[in-house]
Amino acid sequence: MNMERSPGEHNEEWLLDEPIVRPYVMTRGRTDARGKFDLVTIAVTIRSTTGAEVGLDPEHLTIARLCRRPLSVAEIAAHMDLPAGIVRVLLGDLLEKGFVAVQQPQSETDVLDERTYRAVLDGLRAL
Amino acid sequence: MASGRSEQPKLPKAIKLLVAGGFGVGKTTMVGAVSEIRPLRTEETLTDRSVGVDDLSGVEAKSTTTVAMDFGRITIGDEYMLYLFGTPGQERFWFVWDELARGALGAVVLADTRRLADCFPSVDYFERRGTPFVVAVNCFDGSPRYDLDEVKLALNLGSEVPVLLCDARRRESGKEVLIRLIEHAYSRRPAAAKEVSAR
Numbered sequence: 001m002n003m004e005r006s007p008g009e010h011n012e013e014w015l016l017d018e019p020i021v022r023p024y025v026m027t028r029g030r031t032d033a034r035g036k037f038d039l040v041t042i043a044v045t046i047r048s049t050t051g052a053e054v055g056l057d058p059e060h061l062t063i064a065r066l067c068r069r070p071l072s073v074a075e076i077a078a079h080m081d082l083p084a085g086i087v088r089v090l091l092g093d094l095l096e097k098g099f100v101a102v103q104q105p106q107s108e109t110d111v112l113d114e115r116t117y118r119a120v121l122d123g124l125r126a127l
Numbered sequence: 128m129a130s131g132r133s134e135q136p137k138l139p140k141a142i143k144l145l146v147a148g149g150f151g152v153g154k155t156t157m158v159g160a161v162s163e164i165r166p167l168r169t170e171e172t173l174t175d176r177s178v179g180v181d182d183l184s185g186v187e188a189k190s191t192t193t194v195a196m197d198f199g200r201i202t203i204g205d206e207y208m209l210y211l212f213g214t215p216g217q218e219r220f221w222f223v224w225d226e227l228a229r230g231a232l233g234a235v236v237l238a239d240t241r242r243l244a245d246c247f248p249s250v251d252y253f254e255r256r257g258t259p260f261v262v263a264v265n266c267f268d269g270s271p272r273y274d275l276d277e278v279k280l281a282l283n284l285g286s287e288v289p290v291l292l293c294d295a296r297r298r299e300s301g302k303e304v305l306i307r308l309i310e311h312a313y314s315r316r317p318a319a320a321k322e323v324s325a326r
Binding site: 038039040041042072074075079082085101102105106114116117119120121123124125127 | 138139140141142143161167168169170171193196198200201203204206207208209210212226227229230232298302305306309310312313316
């Protein structure tokens with residue numbers, strides 16, 4: 001799928017419309033990024049994109065734009081109206097090419113220290 | 128590659144909480160009440176993995192299911208982001224729960240006293256999985272008021288499981304439930320168990 005694309009800002013528009021390609025066409029059929037990204041793995045863009053990068057599709061650029069502030073996989077998926085599985089694959093590409101940094105979530109096997117619980121409780125009480 | 132790449136920023140860590148319970152019990156309402164963002168919906172496309180084999184020759188026979196989950200977010204300073212996921216209510220989507228529950232710090236089981244049995248599967252699930260949970264009885268208008276001990280008895284809950292009343296529409300109420308859940312999870316963390324057994 002090496003189709004011509006218009007630069008920059010037009011990309012988002014057709015994404016928000018009804019899908020015109022089946023979702024996994026965007027990933028060239030790849031579905032294998034599940035182990036790497038949880039729904040709440042957080043991503044942030046660390047290198048800005050110009051839109052002219054080789055190998056980046058409009059969806060990659062949209063993710064890079066959304067992640068100028070830290071966002072979870074679930075949020076990216078919701079904002080782009082794409083299944084989380086697609087976002088995982090696309091995010092994997094961006095990570096590999098050095099455009100994003102990711103933070104894995106707190107895992108249940110990590111023993112949360114007292115400070116973490118304290119911070120979360122204080123944060124909730126202050127809401 | 129040397130230029131243009133900035134320092135790896137310090138990113139907030141996500142903490143996942145689940146809101147479970149029967150269909151229509153107010154899961155999304157509760158998520159929306161405490162979330163700082165309008166609840167979002169994400170779709171997870173799942174491949175039927177019960178076949179066990181994942182080679183390309185079977186691609187045409189694979190079935191996929193899409194489940195939708197509503198979720199919200201609470202930012203805790205610049206260090207943590209709390210994500211609240213409403214679990215899909217339909218029983219046939221249970222296989223997604225393992226994926227959802229993996230890494231979850233705890234769960235709220237919402238109960239409706241008019242249909243208490245609806246929350247049995249959630250209680251069973253979190254008990255079996257060892258995920259810390261609290262039971263929050265959503266006080267619908269006109270629902271029979273039971274003593275919390277009666278609810279506890281009806282659900283056959285361990286004495287350590289907190290049971291509380293709530294109003295899923297109210298932010299303050301949802302906040303209280305989450306605070307109880309975090310406190311409960313804290314008391315049940317492996318380190319706490321060790322502290323107790325060391326005494």
